[in-house]
Amino acid sequence: MNTLAIIFIIFLSATPLSASNANIEVDYCIANRSLPKGHQGYPCKDPAKVTTDDFVFTGFRGEKIITNIFRNNVTRANHDTFPALNGLGLSMSRLDLGVGGIVPVHSHRTSEIIVLINGTIIAGIIDTNNTAYFKRLEPGDVMIFPQFLLHFQVNVGKTRALAFVGLNGANPGIQITSTALFAGNLPAKIASQITLISPGEVRRLRMIFDRIGTGQ
Numbered sequence: 001m002n003t004l005a006i007i008f009i010i011f012l013s014a015t016p017l018s019a020s021n022a023n024i025e026v027d028y029c030i031a032n033r034s035l036p037k038g039h040q041g042y043p044c045k046d047p048a049k050v051t052t053d054d055f056v057f058t059g060f061r062g063e064k065i066i067t068n069i070f071r072n073n074v075t076r077a078n079h080d081t082f083p084a085l086n087g088l089g090l091s092m093s094r095l096d097l098g099v100g101g102i103v104p105v106h107s108h109r110t111s112e113i114i115v116l117i118n119g120t121i122i123a124g125i126i127d128t129n130n131t132a133y134f135k136r137l138e139p140g141d142v143m144i145f146p147q148f149l150l151h152f153q154v155n156v157g158k159t160r161a162l163a164f165v166g167l168n169g170a171n172p173g174i175q176i177t178s179t180a181l182f183a184g185n186l187p188a189k190i191a192s193q194i195t196l197i198s199p200g201e202v203r204r205l206r207m208i209f210d211r212i213g214t215g216q
């Protein structure tokens, strides 16, 4: 092999690595939330002003009250509530479900991994072939919900359920199909047409969300 070919091969194999390493110029980028957010997150806080507390999130402490129609309370540690996550492609949530509580069918921009700490839930995903994969989880069980796929959780136990989830994005978003269709600005007529749900039922669902909000 001639020298030019070797250099070419080295160039090919080295380029992607050096291109991504070239972007890593800081150890971390704690969000300065008083500056506007871009599509990759927030600009960094002045490193001279960073303290240990910036790396610690205490929002999962204590009892969570459950008041919404879904009988859940979701506490999110994302780059808005825990600025140290900014740019790290990582976030967490604490999930409390009252008896009979649910996380309605929804999706994220990221994958999600759940570990059940207390209680008994049925968790599941529905893939693009409309195949549902769901299972009764006991404390200690872990389940994965691949990115973008619809998934849900239902407390089927006689006590509250407690779980934590990890997501591979600092701002994974959440899109709940029922609130997207019936709690937003989509006209009732269109909501009925695109779901085949009767106009009367759409009106009933919209009235519920008007009254109680989305609880998100």
Ligand SMILES: *[C@@H]1O[C@H](CO)[C@@H](O)[C@H](O)[C@H]1NC(C)=O
Pocket: 032, 033, 034, 035, 044, 045, 046, 047, 049
């Ligand atoms: C955040 O940005 C604002 C506006 O530029 C600046 O005044 C402030 O000092 C910054 N805060 C930190 C902790 O870097």
Ligand SMILES: *[C@@H]1O[C@H](CO)[C@@H](O)[C@H](O)[C@H]1NC(C)=O
Pocket: 063, 064, 065, 066, 067, 068, 072, 073, 074, 215, 216
């Ligand atoms: C979740 O629980 C916390 C702590 O009790 C409470 O401040 C918050 O309002 C609750 N959120 C919802 C949506 O009920």
Ligand SMILES: *[C@@H]1O[C@H](CO)[C@@H](O)[C@H](O)[C@H]1NC(C)=O
Pocket: 117, 118, 119, 159, 160, 162
């Ligand atoms: C788990 O549930 C039991 C029974 O409801 C309760 O006594 C206990 O405090 C719960 N533990 C946690 C970590 O929530």
Ligand SMILES: *[C@@H]1O[C@H](CO)[C@@H](O)[C@H](O)[C@H]1NC(C)=O
Pocket: 129, 130, 131
């Ligand atoms: C898709 O679903 C159908 C039945 O609903 C099933 O027979 C088929 O095996 C599924 N295909 C894949 C690739 O999972």
